Amino acid sequence: MSSSGPLSGVRVLELGSFIAGPFAGQLLADYGAEVIKVEPPAGGDPMRRWGVVKDGQSLWWPAIARNKQSVALDLRHPDGQAVLRALAGQCDIVLENFRPGTLDGWGLGYQALAAVNPRIIVVHVSGLGQTGPRSREAGFGSIGEAMGGIRFTTGDAGSRPARTGISLGDSLAALFAVVGTSAALVERASSGRGQEVDVAIYEAVVALMESTMVDYEQAGKLRTRTGSVLPGVAPSNVYSTADGADVAIAGNADAVYRRLCDAMGRPDLTTDPRFDGHEARGRNSDVLDEEIERWTASLPAAELLRILADHGVPAGKIYTAADMLTDVHYAARQMVLRPETDNGTAGPMAGIVPKFSRTPGEVSTVGPRLGEHTRAVLGKLAGIDDGTLEDLLQRGIVAQ
Incomplete structure (x- = not known):
């Protein structure tokens, strides 16, 4: 696993699926953290089959799961939950993007994990946040983009609000999750205590909306869709x-x-x-x-x-x-990576951002097979012996 980055020595348990949480996990792994991705034994993260698929696997999967270890563990089963608590006792970060309340319902909320490991930092990524009257609602990235205001300002004048062409809300939330994780690690170095980091997708979007609110309230100016131009600024x-x-x-x-x-x-x-x-x-x-x-x-x-x-x-x-694939500046900055794998060359995929002068990070592995690291990780960190693992395998609580 990657170990040359500035987060070398930090261990992360990544829970959840799709983009927001896993992209944050990718970035943390890019920076050298040991990221253990926990997936359901039946099928794993849907991202394995999402987007453009070739030979039964998403072409995105090798990148968004790069540098990660895969542990297939059923968090809905009490025995799986017990294993997760044991793993959390040996980790610095738990990163999750379930609907708020899900982890508490499984006995895996912050208070339960902090009882095992007071230094644990639990990073939540959700559509609407962990608190507030709408917190328990389902919230995908598109809804966060709508509520955050960026859909209203995207597109041509007179058109319907448009999508930017990428999952912008999810990616912004992932970036703020990494910022929050890094800040919590710095604070923990002095206090010795963990805490919760609460990232809402809509808030990650609205944080980038510049002066739109104050412009409207104090000047009556409503920023809307203007296509490729910024009104009043030319050329x-x-x-x-x-x-x-x-x-x-x-x-x-x-x-x-x-x-x-x-x-x-x-x-x-x-x-x-x-x-x-x-x-x-x-x-x-x-x-x-x-x-x-x-x-x-x-x-x-x-x-x-x-x-x-x-x-x-x-x-x-x-x-x-x-x-992008043929640009000499991209190449000089190592922004198109083609990592070598057991099956040949993977990619192309985006390089590591930002660049660190002494601790650059690396892409040492690409997206793993489901459960590829179950046996090794559970034996090393959760104290699961071979007999217990075989029992968990037989009952479908873990997979390898």
């Missing part, structure tokens, strides 16, 4: 090129705008009163965008980007997966 849009690509250009700062005009060979645009200053450009953004796209449409994307880079104008092609 900052997506422009077509001669070879059919789309390129984002951000030239809204006065100095950058002058450099853009220089790149275009259009010094007249710097003295045109319609575009003289930030506010004027914002009022006349449609006209300005037409002038810019007339220029960008005359050039292939590679040449356009070279000219803009030479003039210090922030710009970037709108990437597809194909672009």
Whole structure:
């Protein structure tokens, strides 16, 4: 398992399924934590079969379960719950994304685990949080995105609220779970005590919603869907090129705008009163965008980007997966990984973010077979001897 990252020596029990909890577990494992993924013996995490499937397995599974050990354990059975409590006694973190109340119903809530291990940090990821009048409701990432406000601001003007194309709410919640885990570990180093970390998906989304609430309450401004532009800020849009690509250009700062005009060979645009200053450009953004796209449409994307880079104008092609896989900067930054496995090469998958100078972390294994580590982990951490394990196997409480 990965051991070169800054969280080397930290042991995590990952419970739950799908994206929010498991992505947090992936990140913790990327940073060197020992992550033990507990899955139901019958089928395991549905992520094993989710999304694009090839040869019976999700293509996402090797990445989201990388660096993890798989223990197949039935948490609905009292004997399985007893095993989990024993494991928690040897762990630093329990990471879970069940519906609130589920772990308490199994005798595996924070108080029960803290009685076994006072240093345990229990990280909850749920749709609506562990408290509040709606906490016990089912809450997927899409509902968190809706309640958090980002769906209302995503899409074209006049269209229905749109999805961003990825499971953004789940991923944001996972990121805050990792932040909360790290902060709780730092605090525990001085207090010696664990605690609960409560991450709600909708709150992870609303935390990124900038000044939308205060803008509405104090200025009566309701931010809504505006497609590819930010109203009042220009030029900052997506422009077509001669070879059919789309390129984002951000030239809204006065100095950058002058450099853009220089790149275009259009010094007249710097003295045109319609575009003289930030506010004027914002009022006349449609006209300005037409002038810019007339220029960008005359050039292939590679040449356009070279000219803009030479003039210090922030710009970037709108990437597809194909672009990511062939980009030299991605490669130089190790952002496309293809780990070697017993069956060949896995991936491609995203690299480790962020980069650490002394403790970089690594991807040492990809998503494991269901129950691949059941025997080893239960023997080492839960004190389960071979006879007891065989009994648990026969009764379907564990699998290997």
